[in-house]
Amino acid sequence: MGFDLFKTGPRVSPSRGIKLRNGLLAGAAILGFTVLVPLSAAAETQVSFIGGGAKGAWTRALTAMSECLRQNSDIKATVTPTQGGMDAFGKLQADKGDFGFTYQSVLFPAWDGSGRFKGKTYQNLRVVGVAERLAVTHWVVSKSSGIKSLADIKGKKFAPGPIGTVTRGIVTSFLEAAGLGGKFDVANVSSSEMNSYLKDGKLDGWAWIGGVPTPAATEIAVSGRARFIDIGKELDSTGFLKKNPFFVKVTIPAGSYPGIDYPTTSFGQNGVFVAQKTVSDDVVYKVAKALWSDKCVSYLSKNLKSLAAMKDSPLSGIAFPLHPGAAKLWKEKGLDTSKVRTPDQM
Numbered sequence: 001m002g003f004d005l006f007k008t009g010p011r012v013s014p015s016r017g018i019k020l021r022n023g024l025l026a027g028a029a030i031l032g033f034t035v036l037v038p039l040s041a042a043a044e045t046q047v048s049f050i051g052g053g054a055k056g057a058w059t060r061a062l063t064a065m066s067e068c069l070r071q072n073s074d075i076k077a078t079v080t081p082t083q084g085g086m087d088a089f090g091k092l093q094a095d096k097g098d099f100g101f102t103y104q105s106v107l108f109p110a111w112d113g114s115g116r117f118k119g120k121t122y123q124n125l126r127v128v129g130v131a132e133r134l135a136v137t138h139w140v141v142s143k144s145s146g147i148k149s150l151a152d153i154k155g156k157k158f159a160p161g162p163i164g165t166v167t168r169g170i171v172t173s174f175l176e177a178a179g180l181g182g183k184f185d186v187a188n189v190s191s192s193e194m195n196s197y198l199k200d201g202k203l204d205g206w207a208w209i210g211g212v213p214t215p216a217a218t219e220i221a222v223s224g225r226a227r228f229i230d231i232g233k234e235l236d237s238t239g240f241l242k243k244n245p246f247f248v249k250v251t252i253p254a255g256s257y258p259g260i261d262y263p264t265t266s267f268g269q270n271g272v273f274v275a276q277k278t279v280s281d282d283v284v285y286k287v288a289k290a291l292w293s294d295k296c297v298s299y300l301s302k303n304l305k306s307l308a309a310m311k312d313s314p315l316s317g318i319a320f321p322l323h324p325g326a327a328k329l330w331k332e333k334g335l336d337t338s339k340v341r342t343p344d345q346m
Helices: 014-030 039-043 057-072 085-093 104-112 166-177 194-199 215-223 232-238 281-291 294-303 305-311 324-332
Strands: 045-050 075-080 099-102 125-142 157-159 205-210 226-228 248-252 264-276
Touching: 045 057, 045 085, 045 281, 057 075, 057 099, 057 125, 057 281, 057 294, 057 305, 075 281, 085 099, 085 104, 085 125, 085 166, 099 125, 104 125, 104 166, 104 264, 125 166, 125 194, 125 215, 125 248, 125 281, 125 305, 125 324, 166 205, 166 232, 194 205, 194 215, 205 215, 215 226, 232 264, 264 281, 264 305, 281 294, 281 324, 294 305
Parallel strands: 045 075, 045 099, 157 205
Antiparallel strands: 099 264, 125 205, 125 226, 125 264, 248 264
8 A cells, every 4th residue: 555645634825825915905905995014014925834843853944944034035934843754745745835845765756656655646846956965864773782784683673763754764665675674673663762762672773864963873872882884785785776866875984973983884865945836936936046045055054054955056966846936046046957857757
């Protein structure tokens, strides 16, 4: 059975809601009423950002983005957290919000109904640009577990990421490609429980996707009880990267985490800022232009390491269709969009 995105009730998108407000003003004028509205309020563009978990990296990033928009434009963005990355993805696909984060590794199979989405297609999102730094898959086990390679997780209690997270889907796909699907005891623990369970012996290992360094990995490394696993052998033998070109092989350098004095090989990808296809080209253009302005890029990259990628090309590694509003901006900036697929080429 294919993956079924969360279903929620209807909502009126703020970016479309602005039309309603202007319509009310027009109606009042027709009826002869005098309505006093501050010019700034009348000209304000409202959009909604859909984040991941309340304390997750994407919600923090979107909150910082909304603050930068507030300070440097006439755009007001509300930020709504969800149960996780896949919940946010579902809400955006269902037009319950305007903008958010996801990965191309989620967008592509959702478009053609493959992988976890088998039997159902979701084609309502378009890329605005690369915004999040490389998110790397971390493979962490307890030293007492006896696990020294990925193959050793057979029969062990391993957490492939909390239910409803993007991590869960990506890690599960890789483990299946490596022939380990169904060969370990799946532990359904939250990100806040992973390390305590590992320390208490209730869990043998976990996987989590985040930048380097990522807080959860730093926390457990400090304890001195963890070992980081290298999966370079499995990446090569499975052909996983060739089948999923939006991922890149990554080496986590020795010393990236306390007490981890050896490098480990894994894979990662950049997070992409996306928009619902129903958001107008003008609104997407305005949001992207403000966020990728010198002021916002400087503010965001200094305050959140996760958004450091905004200093680089917004089209780096992008193959998924762009929103027309974003495509207009990048072309104006002289960027080559010819390698990015159009919806007709998907």
